[in-house]
Amino acid sequence: MKKSEKTDKMTLVMELLRDFKNISKSDISLVGGKGASLGEMIGAEIPVPPGFVILVSAFEKFLEETDLNVEIDAALDSVNRKEMHTVEAASEKIKALILEAEMPKDIAKEIQKFFKNLDSKYVAVRSSATAEDSASAAWAGQLESYLNTTEENLLENVKKCWASLFTPRAIFYRFEKDLHKQKISVAVVVQTMVESERSGIAFSVHPITQDRNQLIIEAGLGLGEAIVSGQITPDSYVVEKQPRRIIDKNVQTQTKGLYRAEKGGNEWHDIPKEQGEKQVLSDKEILELSRIILQIETHYGFPCDIEWAFEKEKFFIIQSRPITTLSQVKDSPQQYINQISRDMSLTAIYYPFLVQTGLIKSPFGFKCKNIFYFSSRSFIKGYKTTEDDKQMREQIVKFVEKGKLTNILKTFETIIRQRIKKTETFVKTDLDKKSRQWVIDQFKKFHKFYLRYWSYHLFAFNLAKTIENTPYQRLLKENERLINEVRQHNPFLFFDEEYLPHLFSYLVKTFSVEKRLLYFLTPNEIITLMETENDIDWQEIRKRLKYYLLCKILDKEIIYSATKALDEYNKIVPQPSKQDISREIKGDIAYKGKVTGKVKVVLLKKDLQNIPKNSILVAPQTTPEFTPKLKNVAAIVTDEGGILCHAAIISRELKKPCIIGTKIATQVLKDGDFIEVNADEGVVKILK
Numbered sequence: 145m146k147k148s149e150k151t152d153k154m155t156l157v158m159e160l161l162r163d164f165k166n167i168s169k170s171d172i173s174l175v176g177g178k179g180a181s182l183g184e185m186i187g188a189e190i191p192v193p194p195g196f197v198i199l200v201s202a203f204e205k206f207l208e209e210t211d212l213n214v215e216i217d218a219a220l221d222s223v224n225r226k227e228m229h230t231v232e233a234a235s236e237k238i239k240a241l242i243l244e245a246e247m248p249k250d251i252a253k254e255i256q257k258f259f260k261n262l263d264s265k266y267v268a269v270r271s272s273a274t275a276e277d278s279a280s281a282a283w284a285g286q287l288e289s290y291l292n293t294t295e296e297n298l299l300e301n302v303k304k305c306w307a308s309l310f311t312p313r314a315i316f317y318r319f320e321k322d323l324h325k326q327k328i329s330v331a332v333v334v335q336t337m338v339e340s341e342r343s344g345i346a347f348s349v350h351p352i353t354q355d356r357n358q359l360i361i362e363a364g365l366g367l368g369e370a371i372v373s374g375q376i377t378p379d380s381y382v383v384e385k386q387p388r389r390i391i392d393k394n395v396q397t398q399t400k401g402l403y404r405a406e407k408g409g410n411e412w413h414d415i416p417k418e419q420g421e422k423q424v425l426s427d428k429e430i431l432e433l434s435r436i437i438l439q440i441e442t443h444y445g446f447p448c449d450i451e452w453a454f455e456k457e458k459f460f461i462i463q464s465r466p467i468t469t470l471s472q473v474k475d476s477p478q479q480y481i482n483q484i485s486r487d488m489s490l491t492a493i494y495y496p497f498l499v500q501t502g503l504i505k506s507p508f509g510f511k512c513k514n515i516f517y518f519s520s521r522s523f524i525k526g527y528k529t530t531e532d533d534k535q536m537r538e539q540i541v542k543f544v545e546k547g548k549l550t551n552i553l554k555t556f557e558t559i560i561r562q563r564i565k566k567t568e569t570f571v572k573t574d575l576d577k578k579s580r581q582w583v584i585d586q587f588k589k590f591h592k593f594y595l596r597y598w599s600y601h602l603f604a605f606n607l608a609k610t611i612e613n614t615p616y617q618r619l620l621k622e623n624e625r626l627i628n629e630v631r632q633h634n635p636f637l638f639f640d641e642e643y644l645p646h647l648f649s650y651l652v653k654t655f656s657v658e659k660r661l662l663y664f665l666t667p668n669e670i671i672t673l674m675e676t677e678n679d680i681d682w683q684e685i686r687k688r689l690k691y692y693l694l695c696k697i698l699d700k701e702i703i704y705s706a707t708k709a710l711d712e713y714n715k716i717v718p719q720p721s722k723q724d725i726s727r728e729i730k731g732d733i734a735y736k737g738k739v740t741g742k743v744k745v746v747l748l749k750k751d752l753q754n755i756p757k758n759s760i761l762v763a764p765q766t767t768p769e770f771t772p773k774l775k776n777v778a779a780i781v782t783d784e785g786g787i788l789c790h791a792a793i794i795s796r797e798l799k800k801p802c803i804i805g806t807k808i809a810t811q812v813l814k815d816g817d818f819i820e821v822n823a824d825e826g827v828v829k830i831l832k
Contacts, residue, residue, distance in 0.1 A: 160202040160254050164195050164335075174199050176272030176331040181464050188443045190436065193460050195267070195335030196258045200274060202251050203306050203330055210245040216310070225319040231312050238310040243303055252299055259298060259334065266337035266404065268462075269293045271305040274329050287314060287330070291369065292337055292404045305332045338460050339404060340453040342424050343368035344378055346437050347467055349447035356447075357385050357701075359437055363424035365415055366401030368451055368462070376400065379424045383434045386668040386701055388676055390430055395423045425454075433459055435679050440464050442684060445708065563593050567643050575650040583650065584674050590643065591667045657682070664688040666703060729806050729813075729828040731781070734792035736823050737801030740831065741778045743817040745810055746770075760821055762813050766791040774798060779821040781809050781828055803828060 167175055167183025175183065179197035186192050207213050219234040259267065271287030288308035290301040308314060309330040318328060344363040349356055364371050364378040371378045382392035398420040405411040425433065433452060436459055441448050444464070451462040566589075575583055648662045655673060657680075664685050665673065673680050687705035693713050695702040704712050744759040746752060752773050755761060761777045763770070765784045774780065774794055779801040782791045795802030801823035809828065813819065820829040 159199060160205070160251055161196050161198055161258050163258075164192065164197070167197060173274055174201070174331065176200070176274050176329075176333075177465065178270055178272035178463060179331050179333050180272075182333065182335070185440065185443075185461060185464060188439070190440055190443070191458065191460050193336040193338050193462070194262060195333060196262070197272065198251075198255060198302060198332040198334065200329040200331050202254075203332075206245070206248060206251060206306065209248050212241050212245060215241060220315070223315060223319065225316055228312075228316075231315050231319075235310050235312045235315055239307040242307040242310070245303075247299055247303060255299060255302060255334075256295070259295060262334075262336055264336040266292045266294060266339075267298070268333075268335045268337050269298070269301040269305055270333040270335070271308050272331040272333050273309060274331070287311070289369075291367065292409055293334075298334075302332050302334075306330055335462075337404075338453040338455045338462070340367050341365070341455055343451075343453040343462075344371050344424075346433065346450045346452060347447070348437050348441035348450070349467060350382065351467065358391070359383050359385060359434060359441075361425070361430060361433060361437075364401065365398050365420070365424060366403050366413070367410060368453060369410070370400075370402040375402075381425065381430050383430065385434075385438060386666070386672070388431060388434065388672040388679055390427060393423070395421075397421050398424075429454075429459075431676050431679055435681070436461065439681055439684075442681070559593065566590075566593075570643060571646050575646070576653075580654070580674060583647070584671060587647065587667075587670060587674075660689075661685050664692070666694065666701065668701065727830045729781075729809055729830075731803040731806035731809070731826050731828070733823050733826045734780075734802035734804045735795040735800060737779070737799075738820065738822045738824055739778045739801055740818065740820045743813045743815060743819055744777075745813060745815055747810065760819060762809050763791075764810055766794065770794075774800065779803075779823070781806060781813075781821060783807055783810050 162171075162175065164179075164183045164186050167179060168187055169180045169184040171183065172180040175197040182192055182195065183197075207216070216238050219237050222230060223234050224230045268289060268291050270289040273287060288305055288311070290297075290304065293301045309328070342363055342365055344361065345368065346359065346361045348359050350358040350360050359382075361381045361383065362371055362378040363381070364376050370376045376398055377396045378398075379396055380392075380394045381390060383389070384391045397417075398415055399417075400412050401415050402410050403413050436452075437448070437450055440450060440461065444466075447467040448464045449467045450464045453460045453462055570586060570590075644663070648659050651657065651662055651670075651673065652659050655677070657673075661682060662670070665680070669680060669685075684705055688703075688709075691706055691709040691713075693704040693709035693716075695704075739760070741758055741760045742756070743762050744751075744755050746755070746761060746763040752770065755773050755777065757776045758778045760779045760781060761770075761774065762781045763783075765782050766774070766780065767790055770790070771794060775798060777800065780791050780795050781802070782804045783806055784804070791802055791804050794800075801821050803821060803823050803826055806828065813828075813830070818831045820831055822829065
């Protein structure tokens, strides 16, 4: 290349350095994995010490202006990873070339300018490779870092980071991971140095047990490099995510720690026995750090390996990368499903708080392994896997054959009437005069009732599908009668009209939180709130107001919010394509009859205010709030529901033709469409 051509090319490189604040995960090709992660976390309002990145373009400019490219490529071509001496020889040659070359003046000038803007005497200088820290490969430990760097040795340490791309272990690693054919470059992170009083590492998923509901924190006195290098044995704390609580602590005696030396660099200090024997982090600090760890995991959407430090009563996150040592387990809902059953009966449930998140255990002992709930604004859809549905029906048949149905409804009636009395007692109680533990215990009992209620409700629903047109239909009708009787006592059936406002008013007063957000907490999160004094990410909870997806998978609870929820839901339940949509929509018959009329689609509560007389109501499902409006409609069509859902029950009461479980009615039909509801055959026809 001619000198003039090289000069022209270099003029195109406009940017050599970039502040963390202007970096996101999409900039990995410019700033490397480490730099992209730090910028991404700052954007997510995670506490990260300020800094900047010397971009890949600066390194490449350095190589071009010093004419090192050809020599480095030639040295790498000579490597045979099976012969270690070739790796070492190439490394020595390349490192010497880089360290002996003079850094271009414009790069040096920019680095010094950004350094002064940090207004920090000490910085950490870390290598950040463009191919690093993926879910299958981690360069952690392969490249170099230089802590407590000062202005005097800043430029030299930057060159050392560039050179560390070619250490023997880094060269061997790129060949071992089959990365030698890829273009790999390196950026350099320069970050304000936290003078760590305490520090360590954390994994958002326990790397040994691989339990997705556990995280582990390791903590030591001084700088975290002592832990990373394995030179001290740290404390370890295991924290359960839901409900948030410390379940194991292993406190070690620390006799020495790594600290900043007066003239820069690091040095070992002896730690007094009294200090070294104490628990490094208090229980309150463990829970606070856990909150930050979960915030990071939630933001990224995958398990994270995190470096942290603590200085002047504040936690800082130094780095985060994917955990690369976990086995490939299924942690996304759609991976558990080949086909799903949409037959769950969901009456008047709008919030994660009220959704059944524990084990659904029927009276005959069967437990559903996988259950999914998706909410879009004011309605919710419930699903269980086809495998669970099949096993449940098989168990019901066996239960019927053994003649053990006699006391089912009596038991159901007993537990509901008991709950009504307990709810009335709770509402009359002055909670401010009770201990917080008493309120927690009462809430746990309330949720336990939900488990029992759902057991019987789901049992009756599956019984209806399994043994239709048998003498046991009498039991189902009795079940329906009981539900209607309870609705007259409390129209919401789930007792939230009285119980929840009373409980939530107490929580609002005690924890100064926004009342409506409480409904979007899961029961485990409610317990976490009460036990850990507001240890909840309210910004994340607010996202659930639009969409959330709550999954109970193999006894583990997963919840997604906002667009992530919608994306995951669409993977679980593919939406109908144009080919699926014809002039006819089929569903299940809830009450027979045939009518024609204009469509009124109701998706939100506000849509209930304007339902024309004799229109055909089309909704995801109906709830008790719909009841006053249903008297004037000609027919009812829903996406969801089963024989005991609200739409089915109310249509039989009002003698209105009703088709339920169409799955796509609200997506196909729109206000004003003229349709025929033929509930004798379970078909909706679009006339015009």
